[in-house]
Amino acid sequence: MTSAEAGAAVICGLGYWLPARVVSNAELCTRLDTSEEWIVRRTGISRRRWVDPGEATSDLAVEAGKAALKSAGGGSVDAVVLATTTPDYRCPATAPEVAARLGLGGVAALDVSAVCSGFLYGLATAAGFIAADVAERVLLIAADAFSTLLNPDDRTTQPLFGDGAGAVVLRRGAVGEAGAIGPLVLGSDGDRSELITVKAGGSRHPMWGLPAGDSRYFQMQGREVYRQSTRRMAEAATDALAAAGWRLDDVDRLIAHQANARISATLVELLGLHRDVVLQNVAEVGNTAAASIPVLLAQAVLDGSLRPGQRVLLTAFGGGLTWGATTLTWPELDIHDA
Incomplete structure (x- = not known):
């Protein structure tokens, strides 16, 4: 069976959701040993959204899922894939609850954990369901509440992360049509897993066996993560372009994982792309993993900076280490502001 006969995964719906609480740099500076100028200079972030107490990843995922299903014209799906590193519980997975709350109870539902590369790994999972004839339509949601993992006294990680959720509906379609996911390039490097960690709570370091301390919180070796992320995303993006038969000057829009503004700027330089090609929202929402x-x-479609027919390059990097990239020509979608 050829790839065309197996069917491509085509984006036919898109939505997002952000929590209501806005956390400004000024608010962080009232309790952290830092300044608004330092945060902006180091990260490019001015504000972010955080969940309120009692608000969980599933709440964000459900709202984003509703928006994506509405964008796709309603109807059901055959599977729900949730990319997250902040599930509601360590057990069970969060995807089945999200599916049930969306009125999709009974369909296949699973979590995918690849940290900030989760959306691209989720695309591969959803595309695999379609290619294997397991599903005709898949709802892929990427949702994280990273604020729940942060040390409240750590000025190096507190300003970086925001909470949020984005979702797409993928349908079976033809290779090469607008919205069809191009060749996916994925990779990992477990030898450097210590660069991004939350150590407490897993089987290696059960919560009951650890003293209170930093192991409960997200930790990152920032300098090496910067070096690895820019290199790995550039390599994956280059490989994805080659696999799709695209040249660099074919790219109309670069949508890279929004880690911070410095990483995005370096990535553009490494790829040799014009700065007008890159889209960013990190200043307003932070790193939403x-x-x-x-x-x-979703925000780029709503503000008109991403339009049907434009050729889009996606790339991301996350803990694990994990990374990935893919291409697509942007389709015509009916989406609504969250």
Whole structure:
């Protein structure tokens, strides 16, 4: 069976959701040893959205899922894939609850954990369901509430992350049509897993066996993560372009994981792209982890900076280490502001 006969995964719906609480740099500076100028200079972030107490990843995922299903014209799906590193519970997975709350109870539902690369790994999972004839339509949601993992006294991680969710509906379609996901390039490097961690709570370091301390919180070796992320995203993007038969000057829009403004700027330089090609929202929402790519896609469609027919390059990097990239020609979608 050829790839065309197996069917391509085609984006036919898109939505996003951000929590209501806005956290400004000024608010962070009232309790952290830092300044608004330092945060902006180091990260490019001015504000972010955080969940309120009692608000969870599933709440964000459900709202984004509703928006994507509405964008796709309603109807059901055959599977729900949730990309997240902040599930509601360590057990069970969060995707089945999200499916049930969306009125999709009974369909296949699973979580995918690839940290900030989660949306691209989720695309591969959803595309695999379609290619294997397991599903005709798949709802892929990327949602994270990373604020729940942060040390409240750590000035290096507190300003970086925002919470949010983005979602797409994928249908079976033809290779090469607008919205069809191009060749996916994915990779990992477990030898460097220590660069991005939350150590407490897993089987290696059960919560009951650890003293209170930093192991409960998100930790990152920032300098090496910067070096690895820019290199790995550039390599994956280059490989994805080659696999799709695209040249660099074919790219109309670069949608990269929104880690911080410095990483995005370096990535553009490494790829040799014009700065007008790159789209960003990190200043307003921070690093929304797995959700960053679909949230940016939705906001870019709404503000007109992403239009049907434009050739789009997606790339991301996350803990694990994990990374990935793919291409698509942007389709005509009916989406609504969250």
